[in-house]
Amino acid sequence: MKKTIVLSMMILFSIASSQGASDGTESNPLLMKWNTPHETAPFNLIKTENFVPAIDVALAEARKDVDAIINNPEPATFQNTIEALEVSGEQLDRVTGVLFNLNSAETNKELQAVAREVSPKLSEFGNYVSLNEDLFKRVKAVYDKRESLDLTPEQAKLLENSYKGFVRRGANLQGEAKKRYAEITTELAQLSLKFGENVLEETNAFELLITDEKDLSGLPEAVREAAQQLAKSKGKEGWMFNLQYPSYLPFMKYADNRELREKMYRTYTSRAFKDNDYNNEEIIHKIVNLRLEKANLLGFKSHADYVLSERMAETPEKVNSFLEELHEASKPYAEKEFKEVTDFAKANGLKGELQRWDWAYYSEKLKTEKFGFDEEEVKPYFQLEKVREGVFELAHRLYGLNFKENKDIQVYHPDVTAYDVFNEDGSFLSVLYLDFFPREGKRGGAWMNDFRAQSNINGKMERPIITVVTNFTKPTETKPSLLTFDEVETFLHEFGHSLHGMLANTVYPSMSGTGVYRDFVELPSQIMENWATEKEWLDLFAVHYQTGEKIPAELVDKLIKARNFQSGYLSERQLSFGMDDMAWHSITKPVTEDVISFERRVMDKTELFPHVDGSCFNTAFSHIFAGGYAAGYYGYKWAEVLDADAFSMFKKNGIFDKATAESFRKNILEKGGTQHPMELYKAFRGQEPTVDALLERSGLKE
Incomplete structure (x- = not known):
């Protein structure tokens, strides 16, 4: 049940599902025992209805x-109440896990x-549980006698989480307040769903269909071929x-055609x-x-206060101070970079102001001139x-993992x-689904999720079922899928999340895997990106697809x-998203100001471009309005501080150093949310x- 209430309500942005005719439950594959490899979902049998x-x-x-928990005549104990609640609703977790993914x-x-x-229906059930007196x-009753109970540290953390979770979901509310809370949670779930559906639609x-070849000027051959294949x-x-x-993005x-770029x-x-x-x-x-x-x-002055009371950052003031510190470090570099591109563009024929569609x-042209670096030169x-093999090999060298395709698992x-996925000793670790390419039924971006979380209650080990979903460049009729460097970093990032889930x-x-504070969850993902520029790792797989060089x-x-290149600009851009998020969720009175005015007022301090009429960032900001990052988007920058600092250990000891990797696995990846994140981090x-390591890595420190 814990996953259903907490996770399903949190990732309703992932939802967007379907109705159907009732077909009788006896033959419903979602309700049957799954006699499949590792009890994976039988997708070939499941129908929308x-x-x-x-x-x-x-x-x-x-x-x-x-x-059954409520009506148990025995006095409340950890086992018959807290643990029983943790394992309740197992079937609901399984079905909604398939639906949401x-x-x-x-x-x-x-x-x-x-x-x-x-x-x-899910909101109603969530409220039935969390608001049940x-x-x-x-x-x-169990929480009040916690000091006298002989609990393991993980049991003590589960008890604390359970009690706080009830309080944070309105258990102490009475009468009309409790009724109103239930109404709000139901409406919010539906609104988040609708937001995500609108963006996808x-x-x-x-x-954009181009029929005149001259309008393709500037586009690399691979981009043209992909566009031709899409049209076909x-x-x-x-x-x-x-x-x-x-x-x-390409x-x-x-594209040389500025009008089409603007469109x-x-x-x-x-x-x-x-x-x-x-x-x-x-x-x-x-x-x-x-x-x-x-x-x-619930007694908080803002949504940000509510969220951050259970985060590493703790308060909106601390988050805003953190963002401001990085803003002050980044803005001078961003302004220099903006001027450099503006001057370069004017020297290369740009008339008028540099606009966002010119950036x-x-x-890209300036980067090529400065560094002799062309994204297209790297893609082959x-x-x-090969990248997938390289990522798998990295996981093997760090953690001893081995990956074997299983064609008997339905996709x-x-x-x-x-x-x-197997441990070094051959023991089974996890199932991993990889889903790389864009399609109309897939939302944008990249993410990791699970169909089943890891657990080990009463000695019954359940290994996780993990999925990584991306929107990478598709192969064409003449070329395989050749990734940009950004896509390689994205692969590493999401694979880092998957390691957090698989190694739980x-x-x-x-509390397993990614069941941690939102501002800590990006550490295992972002640290993986550091390997992207390590020649020692690249040499394991990065060969030219035609020559093998x-x-x-x-x-x-x-x-x-x-x-x-342009790290100041990129930092300012990311900070602006975090500031925008914090502004929306730090309000103490209802907002009536129109969305675009609010957005511009908040983000102007980081702005470098002239405003574009008809454009709005927030109406497609799914992370905070259809996802779980409300009052938490700062977490990406927060985790950058952690990952830069943590990777310095690998740089010091060796990028494949087993001892460092083992420490990261034991103290971070395996522990999930069983301890406070700072305790875990300091143990590693x-x-x-x-922030020093981040500023130094980003070139934002003299």
Whole structure:
């Protein structure tokens, strides 16, 4: 049940599911025992119409589990209340795990309708549990005598989490306040769903079909071929571009046609900001104001205060101070970089002001001129299959892991590959799904999730089932998938999250793997990105897809030098997102100001470009309005401090040093959320981190 209430409510952005006709529960594959490898989901048997009846049955079973705890005539104990609550609703966890993951990676209108139908049911059940006075009495009874209980450290943490979780979900509310809290949580779940659906709809709605070859000027041959293949797949003649990153970003970076770059930019940045059924402005107001109201009901002055009371950062003041410190360090560099690109663009024929649709185009040309580094020059050495082998080999050298494709595991789309993952001693560790390429049913970006979390209750070890989903460059008829350097870093990032899930070694599933504070969860992912410029690792796999030649040392040197290119600008951009997030969630009175005015007022201190009418960042800011990063987006920069500091240990001892890796595994990856993150970090590093390593790595320190 813990996953259903906490995770399902947290990742309703992943949802977008479907309704269907009831087909009787006896033959419903979602409710049967899965006689499959590692009890993985039988995707070949599951139909959209199976979900609603399966969730109805699973909800009823979960309620029975909870009622059994409430009605237990024995006095409340850790085992019959806290642990029983942790393991309740197992079937519901399983069914919603399939639903949410499919709705993120392979959705459709029917599946989205299911999400809308089941969302209020899940919210209602979540409130039945968290607002249940009799259940809370039992939880509180155990918590009140915690000092006299003979609990392990992990059991003590679970007890603390359980009690605080009830309080933070309204258990102490009474009467109308409790009723209103339930209404708010239900409405927020539905609004987050709708926000994500609108962004996906607007992303998929746009296609730029080019029929005149001169409009392709500047675009590399591989980009042209991919565009031609996309047009062909749509039954069109010519070259097609869309708003998915593998199509959008190369166009903005290389296309000489400024008018078309402007068209692409304006379309991308106006998603869910147009006068149509998919506009997210009103939804944003509703979400932030309801979050404020919920926080007030729980005794907090803002949603940020509520969230950060259970984060490493602790308070909005500390987050804002952290962001401001990095802003002051980054802004002078960002201004110099902006002037450098502006001067370069004017020297190369730009008339008028440098606009946002010019930035990637002229930045790429300047980078090539300064460092002799061209993204297209690197891509032939990053064939996806080889990169995957390199990432697997990195996990082997660090942690002794081995990966073997298992074709007997059913997958939900032909693009997906499933692997058995083994420890060095041959023991089974995890299932890993890899899903690389964009499609209309997949939301944008990249993420890691789980179908099943690791647990080991009463000696019954359940190993995790993990999925990594990306939107990488697809192969063409003449070329394999050749990744950009950014995509290689993204692979490493999400694989780092997967290691956090796969290597989990806790007792309770709510605290395994990525079940940690939001501002700590990015450490295992971001530290992996550091290997991307290490020649010793690149030499293991980075060979030219045609000649087999290893990536040349001088090319790696260029890549390293170019890595900090415009680091000030990039830092300011990331900080602006964090400041924007904090502003929305630090409000103490309901917002009536229109979204674009609020956005500009908050983000102006980091702004370098003239404003673009018709563009809005927040209406597609899914991380905070359809995901779990509300009052938490700063966590990316926070974790950068941690990862830069942590990787310095590998730089000191060797990038494949087994002892350092073992310490990181034992103290960070295996422990999940069983201890406070700073305790875990200090156990690995021996000290608290400082920003020095990050500023030095980013070239933002003299």
